[in-house]
Amino acid sequence: MRVLLPAEPLDETAKQVTMVCDGPPAVEVLSAEKVFTNGARGLAPIDLSIADGEFLTLIGPSGCGKSTLLKLIANLIEPSDGRLLWWRGDFAQVGQEGRRLAFVFQEPTLMPWARVEANVRLPLEFGNMPRATADPKVADAIARVGLSRFNRHFPRQLSGGMKMRVSIARALVTNPNLLLMDEPFGALDEFTRNKLDDDLVNLSWERKLTTVFVTHSIYEAVFLSTRIIVMAANPGRIFRIMTIDQPQPRDQGFRDSPKFAAYCRELSTWLAEASLQSAGGGGS
């Protein structure tokens, strides 16, 4: 295990990370860094601006801090230094109309004792929304992920992909503006994953969602994102940024195009370089 490092200069590419986008950004990461209590340096100071309506993907070798960065954005953990802004303000005003945040975990994290509709209704119940107001929203969210026929089922009666859909419906039911997803489809087979990616691309487009997505899959990253942040480890940092210049919403046609293959090839090369750079520090 590596102990606290002396501050080292970031490499050239990492310095140019702040991207200027149109409109006010949804999230700004301002020199936020994370040093864990055991002294491990999870994240070197990071500057990142996430534009409204952007689909941003974090990808990189394990230990590169992509999940840590996502948790910082979700305010699940606090930065050791630096700060974050949400819609140009602090986290206290997140949750107001137009500034809602939802998080989809790696696991579906459904309540096994509750039916699909009750699981999806849960976030609304936190806000004490009356049943009559909540029910149409719940039905709509379940319909969005194509599970209307299963709204009276229990989670154990559903497949892995369907559970993940329920988890997404639960995130959508609050009508979020910022959707954070931590490797949501990592445990699914490729066919199911592609299907869910197709739906996600449409959903985020229709709802004008700002999405931050963590994945290990190169294909998934290229297919979904408007911008891909390639990260490297030791310490966790932004290595390079790739912009995917392809109009949204996308479909299978994009996956089959030579352009898609070219993006994947380049991203794959970058990831290999990022891994090499990450190995230098000794690792965990």
Add this chain to the structure above:
Amino acid sequence: MKPLFESEAFVRIAAPVAVGIVLFAIWEIGFRLASVPVYLFPKPTDIFASLLHNGPSLLRALLVTLRVTLQAFVAAVVLGTLIAFMFVQSRAIEVSLFPYAVLLQVTPVVAIAPLIIILVKNTQLSLTICATLVALFPIISNTTLGLRSVDPGLANFFRMNRASRFKTLVKLRIPGALPYFFGGLRISSGLALIGAVVAEFVAGTGGRSSGLAYEILDAGFTLDIPRMFAALFLITLTGVLLFAAMVALSQWVLSDWHDSETRAET
């Protein structure tokens, strides 16, 4: 329609019943052939005859024991659940009080029953207290464990959504604790009966409010061994029925979602 012997439910009942019938038959025939005197060890038919003959008094005794058992069981469930809720409120409370719960559990009820019977004037009440002490611990430990065993992912989700303490308790902790709680109920229901019978033995109360334990004591004094067995049979039957009731209750509540009560779909 499947043949009866292939149905799972039928086999589950029929197989143990068949074993029972065979055992009883061996007992009956063997003891008849060896002509064991009834005052040494009765045959099943002797016990059955005694059960019929002493029916009213045994039934009254059963009701007395059952009342103590159920009162103690309810008291243990209410108290145990309250204590468990208190324990999960703060680590400090649990750490400082849990050893005393263990103390209560490991002290044999026979040893403290005389004290309780002396201290508490009302016999019924003293018996109930003894039985409650025996039945309490599984409820406390299981419910505490259940309330603590929250799925970490779900707990995160609740925290992220700024769910209130109360909502987290009602929507997450209590439903999650139910399987553990029902496990506690099963053990505790049997212990309440054991506690009640043991306390009755110690109290040795005669008269109108005497339970099955007194029937056994009394049968021993008068060497009415078949009546002793009949009372024993009723105690065992009560225990089995209590356990079955708890199993049915937990199945009814958990069957929709918990792995322990759901059958593999075919």
